[in-house]
Amino acid sequence: MSDAQWRASLRESTEQNAGGEPFSHEAWNDFEPIIHYQPGDIENTEDFESLRRRLHELEAGEHVPRVYYLATAPRFYTPAVTALGNLNMASEENGPRRIVIEKPFGTDFDTAHLLNKHIHTVFNESQVYRIDHYLGKESVQNILALRFANTIFEPVWNRRYIDHVQITVAEELPVGRRGNYYDSAGVLRDMFQNHLLQLLMVTAMEAPVRFNADAVRNEKVKVLDAIRPLTTSQVTDASVRGQYLGYLEEPGVRPGSNTATFGAIRLEVDNWRWQGVPFYLRSGKAMSCRTTQIVIGFRQPPLELFACDNSQSQREANRLVIQIQPAEGIQLHFHTKVPGDGMRLRLTDLEFSYSREFSGRLPEAYEPLLLDCMTGDASLFARSDEVEKAWGIIDPFVQSWSSDTTPSIPTYPQGNWGPAVSDTWMRTQGRSWFDLCPVLK
């Protein structure tokens, strides 16, 4: 493409996807001249040489930050970094140089470690931005605000009051056209190593001493350090998996594939705050609805003063439901006396909803993240030790699931909350999933 063709195509897609905001032709006309297009083959050093020359011309000796965003297939991360290194394009003599790496960052601990090592031969860690778009979601960042800008939650945010935590990322869509990639990744690599563990970290971390990249990431990494390592047989008890019916017919999926499209795992965080409080992580494709939620399940009161009605052996405990998407918001579930005779109770809630509280659209997760990268704030990006430790936690599950060919993987009909075995597994632990599709208002 020429610069003009590229600008025209960006204008068109920006107009179409301006997110409900009016498209300003005036603003676009100001912005457009600084967009350029430089074609190249990532595996061809000469093309990097041309890119370097072009950037030099455009920057005209000014100190401007450069962000190299590798929005590419993962197999190109290494050659791209090598080429940038060979041409001295990571040197910060003429302004900051940063590199954004997409997920998947490796496919296990060893490959992630090697990739980190290679990147560090060219870029310092402070120049590396490993992106996980979940951290850019407003409602995920709001967990930090909820926990650390308020005093009322902190006293109950621990093993004394919390029975367990459920983190669910359910997707309604099946794998679709991504069968080829997905079949080798599976739900553990695609969702757990990154998004679900990130949600766990922000839920479980201690308050950082200040809000900057190192302080925040130090606290997050401590959570990963505290997660109890599991042996292969413990992994079997601590997880269930499933595959939706019809997955084997998706294009790109190997015949007879055992890849899990659904998974649920139990992790224990062995520290003073969380000892004995299981964290249940669950995710799947082709589930009942699209919902990402963190449910803080509180303990029962020490004494049951009011009789339950016949249908319940035990009253439902209090819950704090953090609805990450869609219908972003927070609900606190608690019991209230039903007006009238006797002490009949009902679960009611207090609710905060983004759409009621704030007008306008929520920014797409990539918007704040890329802006942070341009301004040099890495708080919401994963550090090298963080990705490696996250793989260290997920690898045993991947190994156990992939070596287990008998019995064959449990299946579930599309549009369900996973295989039946997932509910049974929770019940045997005396708990149940909070399965509710969010109500969009």
Ligand code: BG6
């Ligand atoms: C991606 C996964 O990282 O996250 C996809 O590769 C998944 O499989 C997607 O669908 C979910 O993101 P979101 O923002 O739609 O919840």
